[in-house]
Amino acid sequence: MDLIIGQVLPYLAVVVFIGGVTWRIWRWMIPRIVHNIALSPFPGSWSAAIVWMLWQLATFWNLLKFDRSLWLGAWFMHIPLFLMLGGHITAFYTLGLQFHLAAPGIITPKLSLNMSDWIGTVLGIIFLLALVYLLGRRLVNEQTRAISSASDYVHLLLLIAIAVLGNLMRLFPEYHLGYAPVREYLAGLFLFNPQPLPEHAIFITKYTLVMVLMIIFPFSKLMHSFGFFWERWIVNRPFAEPARGLPGARLQLRK
Amino acid sequence: MPFVEIEGKQIEVDEDGFMVDPAQWWPGWAHYVAKQEGIPELTERHWHVIEFLKDYYAKTGIAPMIRKLCKESGIPLKEMYELFPTGPAKGACKCAGLPKPTGCV
Amino acid sequence: MSEVTGLRQPKRASVDLFRKLGVEPVPDNEKVQMAIRHIDEFRFKVRSFVMAMESCVKCGACAENCHTYLGTRDPNNIPAGRVDLIRKAYKRYFTVQGQLFPGLVGAQDLDLETIEKWYSYFYQCSECRRCAHVCPFGLDTAEVTMIGRQILFWLGIGPQLHTATAGAILRTGNHMGLTKAGIIDTLEFLAEEIEEDYEGLKVEFPVDKPDSDILYIPSSADFMLNANTLKGAAMFFKYVGANWTISSEITEAGNFGYLMDQNRIQREMVTRLMEQATKLGAKKIVWGECGHGWRAAKMYVSTVSDLPASRRIPITHIHDEIEAYIKAGLLELDPKRNDRKVTLHDPCNYARACGHADNMRVIMNAVVPKGAFVEMKPNREANFCCGGGSGILFDDPDMYQFRIQASNKKAEQVRETEADTLCAPCSICKAQLYPMVKEHKLPVEVVGLVDLVGHALVFRD
Numbered sequence: 057m058d059l060i061i062g063q064v065l066p067y068l069a070v071v072v073f074i075g076g077v078t079w080r081i082w083r084w085m086i087p088r089i090v091h092n093i094a095l096s097p098f099p100g101s102w103s104a105a106i107v108w109m110l111w112q113l114a115t116f117w118n119l120l121k122f123d124r125s126l127w128l129g130a131w132f133m134h135i136p137l138f139l140m141l142g143g144h145i146t147a148f149y150t151l152g153l154q155f156h157l158a159a160p161g162i163i164t165p166k167l168s169l170n171m172s173d174w175i176g177t178v179l180g181i182i183f184l185l186a187l188v189y190l191l192g193r194r195l196v197n198e199q200t201r202a203i204s205s206a207s208d209y210v211h212l213l214l215l216i217a218i219a220v221l222g223n224l225m226r227l228f229p230e231y232h233l234g235y236a237p238v239r240e241y242l243a244g245l246f247l248f249n250p251q252p253l254p255e256h257a258i259f260i261t262k263y264t265l266v267m268v269l270m271i272i273f274p275f276s277k278l279m280h281s282f283g284f285f286w287e288r289w290i291v292n293r294p295f296a297e298p299a300r301g302l303p304g305a306r307l308q309l310r311k
Numbered sequence: 312m313p314f315v316e317i318e319g320k321q322i323e324v325d326e327d328g329f330m331v332d333p334a335q336w337w338p339g340w341a342h343y344v345a346k347q348e349g350i351p352e353l354t355e356r357h358w359h360v361i362e363f364l365k366d367y368y369a370k371t372g373i374a375p376m377i378r379k380l381c382k383e384s385g386i387p388l389k390e391m392y393e394l395f396p397t398g399p400a401k402g403a404c405k406c407a408g409l410p411k412p413t414g415c416v
Numbered sequence: 417m418s419e420v421t422g423l424r425q426p427k428r429a430s431v432d433l434f435r436k437l438g439v440e441p442v443p444d445n446e447k448v449q450m451a452i453r454h455i456d457e458f459r460f461k462v463r464s465f466v467m468a469m470e471s472c473v474k475c476g477a478c479a480e481n482c483h484t485y486l487g488t489r490d491p492n493n494i495p496a497g498r499v500d501l502i503r504k505a506y507k508r509y510f511t512v513q514g515q516l517f518p519g520l521v522g523a524q525d526l527d528l529e530t531i532e533k534w535y536s537y538f539y540q541c542s543e544c545r546r547c548a549h550v551c552p553f554g555l556d557t558a559e560v561t562m563i564g565r566q567i568l569f570w571l572g573i574g575p576q577l578h579t580a581t582a583g584a585i586l587r588t589g590n591h592m593g594l595t596k597a598g599i600i601d602t603l604e605f606l607a608e609e610i611e612e613d614y615e616g617l618k619v620e621f622p623v624d625k626p627d628s629d630i631l632y633i634p635s636s637a638d639f640m641l642n643a644n645t646l647k648g649a650a651m652f653f654k655y656v657g658a659n660w661t662i663s664s665e666i667t668e669a670g671n672f673g674y675l676m677d678q679n680r681i682q683r684e685m686v687t688r689l690m691e692q693a694t695k696l697g698a699k700k701i702v703w704g705e706c707g708h709g710w711r712a713a714k715m716y717v718s719t720v721s722d723l724p725a726s727r728r729i730p731i732t733h734i735h736d737e738i739e740a741y742i743k744a745g746l747l748e749l750d751p752k753r754n755d756r757k758v759t760l761h762d763p764c765n766y767a768r769a770c771g772h773a774d775n776m777r778v779i780m781n782a783v784v785p786k787g788a789f790v791e792m793k794p795n796r797e798a799n800f801c802c803g804g805g806s807g808i809l810f811d812d813p814d815m816y817q818f819r820i821q822a823s824n825k826k827a828e829q830v831r832e833t834e835a836d837t838l839c840a841p842c843s844i845c846k847a848q849l850y851p852m853v854k855e856h857k858l859p860v861e862v863v864g865l866v867d868l869v870g871h872a873l874v875f876r877d
Contacts, residue, residue, distance in 0.1 A: 080470070087463040091719045093556060095549060096771035096797065112552070122550040122798075123477040130475070130552075200476030202491035203500060205522025207513075208474050275513040276521075283471025284553050290464050291554040295715075295771070298730040300740035303699040304629030306657025309744045313430075326427050326576040373598030376640055379605045400640065401811075413581040414591025415637040415670060415706075415809060415843040 061264055062253035066245050069267035076274020081282060089290050098295040109288045129193055133186035136179040143179070147172050148242060151235045177226045184219040187212060207276060214269055221262035233259050317343045329404075329411040333368065336408035344406045348397055357394055357406070360384055364407035374404050374412065421529075423536040424818060426810040429579030434572045437582055438680065441572020448526050452509055454567045455502065459510060464559040469506045471553055472496055478547040478557070483800045484540050487821035492537045495547035495557040501533050502564055535573050538564040540818065542805025543675070543708070544764035549797055561806070565676045574676055577810055581672045582681045589688050590636040590668035599623060599664050602639045606647050617875055619647075619654045621662065624696070628661035631698035632734070633689070633713075635669040635706040637843040641850070644863065645705050645841075648870025649734055655873050656741060660702075663692040669706035670843060674716065675806050682712065686720045689713075693729045701731040705864050707763035707842035708806060714770050735766075735841070738869055739775040742782045748874040751785045758784055758868075759792050759835035759860075761826070761849070762799040763842035773797060776841065779865055783872040792829040800825045802840065804848025819848065820855045827856035841865035 099105040111117060116134070119127035146154035156168035163171070191212045194200050225231045237254040244251030253260060273279070301309040314321050315328075318339045323331040328347070330340065341361055345353050353361075363384045367375045377399050381388050395402035400412050418425040431441050442450050459466050478495035479485055485493040492498055500522070507514030507523035514523030524530075543558040551557075568574060584593040594602075603621035610619045622628065632653070638646040653660045666688040673681025693701055703710050713731050721728075741747050760780055766772035773796040780789050794800070803823030810816065826849075830838055838860040840849050849862045 084463060084466055084470070087459065087461050087466050089463050090461065092715050093464055093559065093769075094715075095545070095554065095556075095768055097773065098771050116552060118550050118552045119475075119477055122481055123475075126475055126477055197476060199479035199485075199491070199494055200474065203474045203476060203479075203494055203497045205474075206519065207517075207521045210520070275511070277471070277473050280471045280473045280553060283467060286463075287467045287471055287553045287555055290467065291548060291556060297736075297771075298732055300732060300736055302630055302653075302656060302658045302660075302702070302737060304659045305653075307655075307741070307746045309740055309746070325580070326430060371598035371601050372595035373593065373602075374640070376602050376605065376643060378609075378643060379602070410593070411580070412592060412640065413577065413584045414672070415635065415807065415847040416592075416640060 058253050061260060061267075062241070063245075063250050065264070065267050069270040073270040073273055077279070077282065080274050080279055081286070084283075084286050092293070092295060093291060094293045094295055095291045096295075099292060101294055105292045105294060108292055109285070112288065113284065126193065129186050129190040132182050133190060136183040136186070140176065140179050140183065143172070143176055147176070148235055148239050151239060173226075177223075180219065180223045180226055184216065184223055187216045187219055191216065211276065211278065214265060218262055218265050218269070221258050221265070225258055225262075231258050315343075325411060327411050330408045331410075333365075333408040333410070336365070340408055341406045344402075348395065348402045348405070350395070350402075353406075354394075356386065356390070360386060360391070360394060360399070360403050361407045364403060364409060368407070368409050374400065374409050418532075418536075421532045421536070423532055424540065424814060425532070425536045426539055426575035426577065426808070426815050427812045429574050429576045431572065433576075433579050433583060434574070437579065437586065437677075439570065439572055442570075444528060447528060447531055447571050450571060451531060451567055452505065452526055454570060455506060456510065458563050458567075459506070462559065462563065464556050465563050467553075468499055468555050468557055468560050469503050470511075472499065472503070472555055475552065477550055477552060481546055481550045483544070483546070483803060483825045484542065484822050487803070487824045488540070488818070492533065493540055495541075495551075498537050498541055499557050499560045501530060501537060502560055505530065531568070531571070531573070534564050535568055538568065539575060539808055539810075540822070542764070542801045542803065542808055542822070544801035544805045545768045546764065546798070546801065549768050562675075562678065566678060569677045575810065578672055578676045578807055581807070582677065585668070585672065585681055585684060589664075589666045589685070591670055591672060592636040592640060594636055594639055594664075594667055596623070596664040599639065599662070599667055603646075603662070606643055606650070609643070610647055610651065614651075614875070617651075617654075619650045621646075621650055622660065623662050624664050625661040626695075627697045628659055629697075629699045630658050630660035631693050631696055631701045631729075632660050632662055632704065633669045633701060634662060634667060634704040635709065635843040636667055637670075637706075637847060638704065639667070642705070642843060642846050642864055642867075644867035644870070648864065648866035648868070649704060651870035651873055652734070652738060652866065655747065655875065661696055661698075663696060666692045668709070669704040669713075670709035670807075671712040672807055674708060674712040678720075682716070683720055685712075686717055689717070690721055690723065690729075698729060701729055702737060703731060703733045705734070705841045705843060705866060707765035707844060709843075711765040711769040733770070733772070733775075734866060735772060735775045735779060738866070739778045742778060747782075748876070749782050749869070749872040750874050751783055751788075751872060753872050754784045754868050755788065756784070756837045757788055757790060757833075757835045758837040758839055758863075759790050759830060759833040760795070760865075761792070761802060761830075761838060761840040761845060762796055763840065763845050764799070764801050764805055766842070767797050767799055776865060779869060780839065783868045790833045790835055792833050794829075800829060802826050802842075802845040802848040803852065804844050807844060809844065809847050816851075820852065823848065823852040823856070827852060827858060830858055830860060831856075836860055838862050839865055839868065 116131045152169040152172040153165050155163045155171050156165045233256045241251045391399045434441050482495050504524040505526035513521045538561045541561040543561050545558045548556040581591045634646050671685045841864045
């Protein structure tokens with residue numbers, strides 16, 4: 057088990073994830089943007105277009121404006137997810153000292169650890185609640201249920217399972233697993249110097265589910281995280297208006 | 312395209328039952344359409360409109376603008392709708408053997 | 417309802433009509449295979465199509481934002497659900513997950529029944545792109561409707577209305593089948609009307625006049641239904657002293673090709689436009705009131721014609737020009753002549769595809785008295801479609817009923833403004849709103865925007 061889950065599956069997951077995402081994006085790049093189908097009002101420049109995309113990304117503006125109840129679930133699911141992804145990477149790498157290392161004069165190592173604990177815990181709970189809310193919405197909201205297929209529920213259940221296991225490890229001291237053993241194991245993977253998986257059933261289960269998620273990612277709607285940029289690149293782009301004024305007319309616009 | 316038989320004649324019509332070739336028009340066609348349109352009897356006023364449409368179409372190849380039809384035939388729009396319940400552009404043109412208007416109508 | 421399929425479908429064009437357009441209808445037993453081949457080709461051609469196929473998360477935000485769904489409550493009219501009519505097959509044939517686990521990911525073999533559903537639902541969608549506007553990713557399901565309609569067209573399936581209109585385009589260069597004699601006679605009649613209504617004002621409507629600086633492209637529907645729009649445009653050109661003309665070869669601001677056959681019919685219109693503009697020596701093309709056609713002109717002509725920039729003739733909309741002349745203070749307008757409580761319907765293609773939300777308001781505020789203009793809600797880019805967008809102006813009883821349902825939301829919006837005039841500067845909107853107003857018993861008159869401009873212009877000499 058240690059060999060398959062601990063030493064083989066991780067490499068497989070990473071290869072499938074990176075390879076799959078690259079393949080999908082490569083295929084998106086083959087067809088052209090045939091006509092300018094930008095949505096108006098057109099941004100004045102490419103930088104304005106990019107600011108608009110980032111604004112959409114950060115606030116989920118369209119949902120906030122047009123579907124408030126969905127926004128509630130979607131924003132409180134995605135934002136904690138991104139923050140926690142960043143949290144996982146930095147906390148395992150620095151053993152929870154990320155805040156201290158970022159602002160050494162202000163934040164002590166102990167405070168950094170506490171912050172990591174608290175922020176992680178709060179985000180984890182929000183994330184789980186939002187996921188459950190989204191699942192409930194998908195089941196209760198007649199329109200959404202009508203267009204859902206089984207995989208839409210599977211993705212949510214998978215994320216819920218990962219969130220539950222993560223929260224178990226955070227909230228219950230008896231299930232807790234420190235940063236150090238995990239870092240040691242992960243470092244082994246990165247340096248091709250195999251280290252045994254920490255013997256911790258919840259961790260191993262959660263870790264396996266994450267790898268499953270990475271493997272299905274390129275073959276599912278989870279690709280929307282990249283699709284967002286590719287689609288907005290099509291519909292949010294500047295357009296140069298032709299000059300006004302009627303050539304040859306008696307009344308001419310002042311130049 | 313489908314055909315209908317009226318008074319022993321085979322008449323080609325489009326999907327909406329409009330005559331395909333206006334040259335085939337004869338009064339029997341107008342009576343036939345009137346029945347379909349729920350017009351009990353073609354009065355002199357009806358014929359006035361039909362003749363106007365036919366003449367105009369022969370001259371220009373199109374149906375007249377409704378305002379022009381009313382103004383030049385002397386039949387106000389309200390009466391036009393009483394004469395042809397589906398309207399001058401559909402009912403009246405159909406009786407007169409004009410093609411069905413296409414596009415944004 | 418179609419008696420054969422049990423679906424809500426517009427009356428079909430005959431095989432003969434398709435043959436006239438150069439399309440040999442595909443026999444039933446080959447339709448499915450052919451449709452799959454077309455999808456396969458499109459996925460290597462059109463990126464917006466691929467993104468709509470592959471990036472939707474089925475969040476359902478589009479549902480309550482689609483007037484067609486609001487009017488029918490049919491799940492296949494939820495934009496994401498409508499796209500699924502193609503997406504299920506796309507997944508089945510062109511994705512790993514759909515080939516391995518069709519049941520899990522909602523992939524399905526394509527069959528004739530589904531193609532019949534395409535015909536039903538892609539002609540209930542008005543391509544208004546409100547779903548693209550509200551989608552968190554900006555996914556444009558109108559692109560899928562367009563491709564769906566294109567494939568249907570190639571299979572030999574299409575509504576009588578659109579197909580017959582395409583026939584008129586090939587014959588005459590306009591949707592109504594207007595002939596040159598008819599065009600000239602109608603315009604003479606309008607010149608007489610102006611002379612009678614505006615104290616002897618003499619306005620000319622030049623047709624095919626060589627060496628014209630401006631080629632004006634009116635909607636052919638203006639020759640039948642919306643005469644005041646045409647008159648307003650002529651009065652504006654008269655006022656500014658433009659050297660303008662209308663071409664009898666392309667008397668059409670619309671482009672039904674764009675709505676159903678972007679491959680052949682849309683190009684026909686663009687080719688005619690370029691030829692005529694060059695022939696008449698036009699330095700600029702000015703577009704009349706037509707929503708989809710204006711999008712097809714403004715956003716598509718450069719790519720469809722594929723002409724080099726040096727050969728392109730600039731194209732603007734008459735609203736753009738009127739706005740610029742108003743802003744420059746060059747028009748004397750008397751708003752009191754339009755003393756009515758007016759609301760503005762933002763045509764979808766103006767507001768969401770062409771960036772016209774501002775110019776229409778500049779014009780409106782200049783031509784009606786202060787306080788007479790009331791906004792409907794939502795408005796501008798978030799406005800709802802009239803219900804007739806993309807030419808779904810069918811008159812067979814069931815489809816007519818559908819049109820009225822699809823305009824429920826619009827009727828509600830208009831009613832709330834308590835306006836007596838509904839300005840809808842687009843021929844499809846006008847053609848949809850005339851009956852809509854009647855069926856929903858709204859006490860409003862439907863007018864164009866240029867109509868109000870013409871009426872307010874003060875001629876001094």
